[in-house]
Amino acid sequence: MNALLKFLAVTWTVLLWSTAPVPAVAGPEKWSPLEKDGLHDPQGPAIHELQQPGEALSQMPPDSVGNQVRWVEALRKGTINPRTNILPETKIQVLDQDLIYGNTGDNWFVLFPHKAHTEWLDCANCHERIFKTKFGATGFKMMDILAGKACGQCHGAVSFPLTECRRCHSIDPGTFKGKLGAQQAAGGKP
Amino acid sequence: MGKSHIHKPKRNFILWLMALLMLASGVEIVPQAQAEYGDVVINNQSDKAGMRPPIFPHWFHRIRFRCKVCHADLGFKFQAGGNQINMLKIIDGEFCGACHNGEIAWSVENCDVCHSGKPGTPTQVHGSTVQKLIGKPAPAAGQK
Known part of the structure; x- marks a missing residue:
């Protein structure tokens, strides 16, 4: 019973997440432009003043999930040097x-x-x-x-x-x- | 190893909970928004005040600050919408205002740079597991 529950939970979770679009190419296209990301208002007066995620994140050690960035590696390699x-x-x-x-x-x-x-x-x-x-x-x-x-x-x-x-x-x-x-x-x- | 720690009545509860989760998330199986993982929308007051809700890009700030700067030094709780932030406190140098003061980062008169979300977007951490399993949060207050 428990094994079945676990199997169901894992299968469902993986199924859910696997429906997220997988980026096919490396480069700024992996990140949605702000005006098309579904959260930002494309009519917002300052939308073009904001940095696009792809511009910054494409310079970082790549990952396949989350922000598509290996954050721990970025810090250790010195790609970024965030304030402590x-x-x-x-x-x-x-x-x-x-x-x-x-x-x-x-x-x-x-x-x-x-x-x-x-x-x-x-x-x-x-x-x-x-x-x-x-x-x-x-x-x-x-x-x-x-x-x-x-x-x-x-x-x-x-x-x-x-x-x-x-x-x-x-x-x-x-x-x-x-x-x-x-x-x-x-x-x-x- | 492998021995269950879950008692029987609890198992039934979990089974029902999972069925509920499946139902709730099934309708949201194709994600709509493609915003950055970790983007925080805070809409405690903005809609009511006729402003676009602010979007906090975690990725942008992580490049420049370690988690502890905001979550320890500045006291931000790990909870979207859970910090009772308002513009008065920000102008007084609390929360966002510790940096957004014209010295470390641009100051509060640049309203639209933060208040950049689609009106009616509910408070959330975009792309979070909780959001994906339970579905989208309810529309923000005043947007029914």
């Missing part, structure tokens, strides 16, 4: 630590890289409001994430979408020899 703070007293804390979650049902284990997240975010963005600092103390399920909670507050809204299962569920339990939980990040792994 606006208040001078803000502390910048990058944490090079991985969390490996084993309580993932039939799916692969999840590797959460603190580094990629703390390069963009402040500790307080997640702790303690969304996630308790103690590993395993929060308790959330994929259904919560799909509903926009936990990781789903950003993934599926602004950071890479939830169609990309293997970007999080990246560890094959069959071959995994390490330990679960919080640990020093393995070298080179994003």
Whole structure:
């Protein structure tokens, strides 16, 4: 029964997302012009003053989902150098630590890289409001994430979408020899 | 591994919920708008005030600012329409006004640059999973 539910949920989700048009060519055409994007008013007086997404995003490391941009890679390669703070007293804390979650049902284990997240975010963005600092103390399920909670507050809204299962569920339990939980990040792994 | 953590009454609930989701999203199977993933429309007050709703392009700001600048330093919650923003606060230097003050970025007299959405567009994060699974948000207040 549970397997059937999961199968249905996954099939439906994939079906839904697969109906989104797939960009055929690389280049500015991958991004809709603002006046045709369905949200902007083509009659707006300042529409031509706005930067077109394709102009900026075509210069960045390409992806196949979301904004069609690998944002973490863009930051690390120095393609972009976004400001870290606006208040001078803000502390910048990058944490090079991985969390490996084993309580993932039939799916692969999840590797959460603190580094990629703390390069963009402040500790307080997640702790303690969304996630308790103690590993395993929060308790959330994929259904919560799909509903926009936990990781789903950003993934599926602004950071890479939830169609990309293997970007999080990246560890094959069959071959995994390490330990679960919080640990020093393995070298080179994003 | 593989052992269910979902209890039986909960399973039935989830089954019904999924059926509902399928129904709700089935009618929206071909997405209409092709706006950028993460674009935020805020229409708490604009329609009522006779202005186009503002569109916040996440992609544009991400190139220039890390998430924490707005979501930690400036206190923006991770919720479209959940921040009780108004023009008075912006002019006072809160929220958008921390940068849109003529120093870091252009200032508030450029109304139409932000207020650039189609009238009646509801508050939303465009392209979000919640939006895709549940369907489009209801029309903005005053646009029935």
